[in-house]
Amino acid sequence: MKHNWIILLLLLVVNTAAAQLVITNGAGFTLTGDAVLTLQDMDLVNNGTFNQTTGTVRFSGTANSNISGTQFTKIHILQIAKTGAVQVQLQRTLNIGSQINFTSGSINLNNNNIELDATAFLNGETETARITGTTGGYVQIITNLNAPAAANPGNLGAVITSAQNLGSTIIRRGHTVQSNIVSGRPSINRYFDITPTTNTGLNATLRFNYFDAELNGRTENALGLWRSNDNVNWTGVGFSSRDAIANFVEQTGINSFSRWTLTDNDFPTGVFDVFADGVTGIRMWPNPTVQDLVVSVRVKKTVDANVMLVDMSGRIISTMAARLLNGENQLQIKADRIPAGAYTLIIVAEDGSKMQGKFIKQ
Numbered sequence: 001m002k003h004n005w006i007i008l009l010l011l012l013v014v015n016t017a018a019a020q021l022v023i024t025n026g027a028g029f030t031l032t033g034d035a036v037l038t039l040q041d042m043d044l045v046n047n048g049t050f051n052q053t054t055g056t057v058r059f060s061g062t063a064n065s066n067i068s069g070t071q072f073t074k075i076h077i078l079q080i081a082k083t084g085a086v087q088v089q090l091q092r093t094l095n096i097g098s099q100i101n102f103t104s105g106s107i108n109l110n111n112n113n114i115e116l117d118a119t120a121f122l123n124g125e126t127e128t129a130r131i132t133g134t135t136g137g138y139v140q141i142i143t144n145l146n147a148p149a150a151a152n153p154g155n156l157g158a159v160i161t162s163a164q165n166l167g168s169t170i171i172r173r174g175h176t177v178q179s180n181i182v183s184g185r186p187s188i189n190r191y192f193d194i195t196p197t198t199n200t201g202l203n204a205t206l207r208f209n210y211f212d213a214e215l216n217g218r219t220e221n222a223l224g225l226w227r228s229n230d231n232v233n234w235t236g237v238g239f240s241s242r243d244a245i246a247n248f249v250e251q252t253g254i255n256s257f258s259r260w261t262l263t264d265n266d267f268p269t270g271v272f273d274v275f276a277d278g279v280t281g282i283r284m285w286p287n288p289t290v291q292d293l294v295v296s297v298r299v300k301k302t303v304d305a306n307v308m309l310v311d312m313s314g315r316i317i318s319t320m321a322a323r324l325l326n327g328e329n330q331l332q333i334k335a336d337r338i339p340a341g342a343y344t345l346i347i348v349a350e351d352g353s354k355m356q357g358k359f360i361k362q
Contacts, residue, residue, distance in 0.1 A: 019041060021037075021039060021043070022045045023046045023071075029050050031052050031054060032054065034055065035054075036056045037057045039058065039059050039060070041063040041065065042061075043065050043066040043068065044069075046068075046092075047070045050075075052075055052097070053074075055077070056076065056079055057077070059079070059080055059088045062083045064088070065088050066088070066089050067089070067090050067091065067092065067094055068091035073094055073095065074095040074096070075094065076097040077097075079101045080105045080107060081103040081105065082106075087105060087107065087132075088107050088108070089110050090107065090137070092112055093112055094112070094115070098117070099121050099122070100120075102125050102126065102129040103129065104129050106129060108133060109131065109132070109136065109137030109138065111133070111137045112137045117141075118143045118144075119143075120141065121155040122156065127213050128213075130213075131175070134176060136176055138172040138174040138193075139154070140170065140171065141170075142169070142171075144167065145160060145162075145166040145167070148160050148166065150207075157210070158171055158207075159207035159248075160194070160206060161204060161205040162203065164203070167196055167197030169195065169196040169197065170195040175191075177189060177216060178191055178228070178234070178259075181234045185218075185264065187226070187261040187263045188223070188261065189216045190262070191260060192260045193259050194259075195257065195258075199256045200255065201315060202255050202257070203254070204255075205252045205254065206250065207250040208248060208262060210247050210248070211247060218262070218263055218264040220244045220264075221242075221244050222264040223244075224236060224351065224352025224353065225249055226260070226261055226263060228259045231259050235348070236349060237254070238352045238354040249262055253310075263352075271300050271303050271349045272353055272355045273298040281356075281357060282297045283295070283297075284345065287359045288361065289335055289360070289362065291335060292332055292336065293345075295307075295332075295333060295357075296330050298327065300326065302323070302324065302325050302326050303324050305348060305350065306347070307319065307347050308347075310343065312341060312342050317338060322347070324349070343358065345357055345358075345359065
């Protein structure tokens with residue numbers, strides 16, 4: 001408490017009229033030990049040196065506060081302890097050395113970025129106390145992922161598992177809506193850019209966490225994963241599991257990463273339908289096959305789909321686009337040029353749902 005009162009006196013001397021702590025050009029501000037700088041209903045304006053390697057900066061009070069200035073700003077521990085729904089709003093990029101602790105209130109990126117050190121993390125995010133930023137900006141961490149097992153770098157919410165060494169990996173979390181993913185439908189207010197050094201043959205699992213407050217009107221029990229390599233064109237990846245109570249959607253067998261988001265499907269269980277005899281899935285014949293493979297699949301409505309041929313190592317051998325009409329469809333797959341062995345045929349509809357089956361090439 002002694003630290004808080006001493007610092008508060010300094011703040012009042014610096015700029016009482018504007019309710020700001022201003023670090024002027026050529027000046028510096030340093031926290032030592034476990035000192036706590038409490039900014040109650042005040043802004044932080046750094047035009048000098050504010051590069052903390054220890055201590056805590058605590059934003060409190062009932063009014064919005066800003067972090068701004070012309071110079072690099074680094075906070076060791078940032079604590080958000082605002083009352084109610086008020087925010088700390090960024091007006092410049094912010095670096096965090098250790099952690100961001102959320103007690104109450106949110107951080108609005110406001111088209112700016114938060115860069116976390118390799119071991120820094122978010123702590124205590126909730127539905128009402130979290131990072132937001134629907135106008136742009138992201139929170140980012142760069143860390144090494146060597147055979148990660150349910151790794152959640154920075155506690156950003158992208159949980160990654162893979163037996164491979166992904167190397168130095170950039171993970172960015174943003175909150176702008178991704179548009180026109182499926183049938184003109186937008187995404188939720190969250191996306192992840194995941195960029196590993198090694199980005200092929202990963203056979204990874206991604207668990208995508210989110211908050212209910214980010215749903216953006218989407219139907220939660222119908223959410224599926226979508227990916228894009230150019231942030232414009234999107235491919236449905238579906239899901240292997242999802243939980244509307246725990247707020248996650250997960251998919252396995254991911255061989256490379258890019259931009260990922262969530263949106264809902266027309267049907268909570270996907271567009272794929274059962275055959276007249278009650279069989280769900282796809283039918284393939286002849287199996288084993290020597291040359292061509294005939295595939296039969298039923299859908300509940302007309303959709304676009306991607307058809308992927310995957311070998312036993314998880315490598316995608318070929319892809320093709322298909323238009324599936326409402327009802328039963330037959331596709332012909334050329335298999336005469338692939339090596340003998342076991343393969344999986346995966347059909348992913350535009351709503352993110354998928355069906356798959358195995359066959360043998362002789």
